[in-house]
Amino acid sequence: MTKKRSIWIAIFIAVSLLLSACGEKSQEDVVEELQENLEELSGYKASAQMKMNTGQEEQKYNIDVWHKKEDFYRVALSSDESENGSQIILKNKEGVFVLTPELNKSFKFQSEWPENSSQPYLFQSLVNDILSDEELVFSTTESEYVFQTKTNYQSNNSLPLQEIYIDKGSYTPVLVKVLDNDKNVAVEVSFSKFEVDPSFGENDFEIEKNMETAALDDEDVPASGDVSDDTFAVLVPNQTVGAELTDRIEEDIENGKRIISTYSGEKNFTLVQEKRDVVPTLSSPQEVNGDIVNLGHAVGALSETAVEWDYEGMNFYLASDQLTREELIEVAQSVVGTEVK
Numbered sequence: 428m429t430k431k432r433s434i435w436i437a438i439f440i441a442v443s444l445l446l447s448a449c450g451e452k453s454q455e456d457v458v459e460e461l462q463e464n465l466e467e468l469s470g471y472k473a474s475a476q477m478k479m480n481t482g483q484e485e486q487k488y489n490i491d492v493w494h495k496k497e498d499f500y501r502v503a504l505s506s507d508e509s510e511n512g513s514q515i516i517l518k519n520k521e522g523v524f525v526l527t528p529e530l531n532k533s534f535k536f537q538s539e540w541p542e543n544s545s546q547p548y549l550f551q552s553l554v555n556d557i558l559s560d561e562e563l564v565f566s567t568t569e570s571e572y573v574f575q576t577k578t579n580y581q582s583n584n585s586l587p588l589q590e591i592y593i594d595k596g597s598y599t600p601v602l603v604k605v606l607d608n609d610k611n612v613a614v615e616v617s618f619s620k621f622e623v624d625p626s627f628g629e630n631d632f633e634i635e636k637n638m639e640t641a642a643l644d645d646e647d648v649p650a651s652g653d654v655s656d657d658t659f660a661v662l663v664p665n666q667t668v669g670a671e672l673t674d675r676i677e678e679d680i681e682n683g684k685r686i687i688s689t690y691s692g693e694k695n696f697t698l699v700q701e702k703r704d705v706v707p708t709l710s711s712p713q714e715v716n717g718d719i720v721n722l723g724h725a726v727g728a729l730s731e732t733a734v735e736w737d738y739e740g741m742n743f744y745l746a747s748d749q750l751t752r753e754e755l756i757e758v759a760q761s762v763v764g765t766e767v768k
Contacts, residue, residue: 480611535714
């Protein structure tokens with residue numbers, strides 16, 4: 428053994444001992460502890476803010492997550508800028524639902540959510556993405572473990588990577604950055620609260636309880652009855668994939684109004700917007716053939732040729748046999764521009 432090689436070996440051993448003494452853990456140690464912590468959790472409650480930079484302007488939303496082992500979830504999405512109530516993704520023993528309490532409306536999905544796609548605000552989804560990526564990149568800061576992993580957005584290939592920041596002390600998520608193809612931050616989820624093993628009420632994951640509670644949280648939003656307004660805000664997409672508005676039809680419907688906007692170009696699409704003056708009484712959830720998609724400002728139902736969602740007390744339906752699923756999402760996410768009629 429040469430003297431030079433002996434010196435390098437001695438340095439390597441010294442550095443290894445120093446790191447060990449400082450308590451630095453390896454990637455394998457951290458991943459194993461993350462997995463163990465997740466398996467031992469009976470549930471959690473988390474609060475976070477989500478910022479989306481997928482459109483022309485940054486949008487901010489508040490997210491409250493409840494999870495009870497094994498398979499109960501409640502994700503409430505709301506916005507400080509919106510005067511209307513939240514939407515709720517609910518999973519219980521009956522299935523997967525999207526609730527819009529303001530409209531007394533609910534959708535039921537034949538879906539494997541949340542396992543079928545990455546969810547940047549769900550702890551178990553983040554851990555599963557870490558466990559399934561054999562090429563993940565691991566680093567540390569003074570207070571956090573950082574993982575860069577691949578994402579699994581089946582309906583959106585334009586967000587391939589994410590950075591997951593895990594608190595070194597509690598092994599709970601602190602921050603998630605979802606990156607686009609140019610490695611710009613497109614979505615950022617910042618956790619302000621993460622409570623492990625909380626208690627839950629008997630009906631916390633039931634539809635009727637959540638519809639009633641959400642409506643009561645906003646005193647300006649009635650559970651049913653007259654919701655008429657003097658103005659009708661026609662929302663238009665800021666992103667049209669090169670198409671232009673070529674026709675618009677306004678028609679009266681029972682207890683409300685419908686706007687049908689046609690956009691023509693290299694790829695054509697139709698946007699239908701409805702507002703009803705009277706909220707119907709709560710009925711059975713409407714069965715949906717599609718996937719849950721987070722549009723930022725709303726939670727929608729995505730199929731191969733259409734996406735439907737509720738926002739600001741109105742229903743939207745975007746349809747096209749020419750747009751891809753990614754383009755349907757891109758256009759739907761941008762339907763926030765306003766024309767007042």
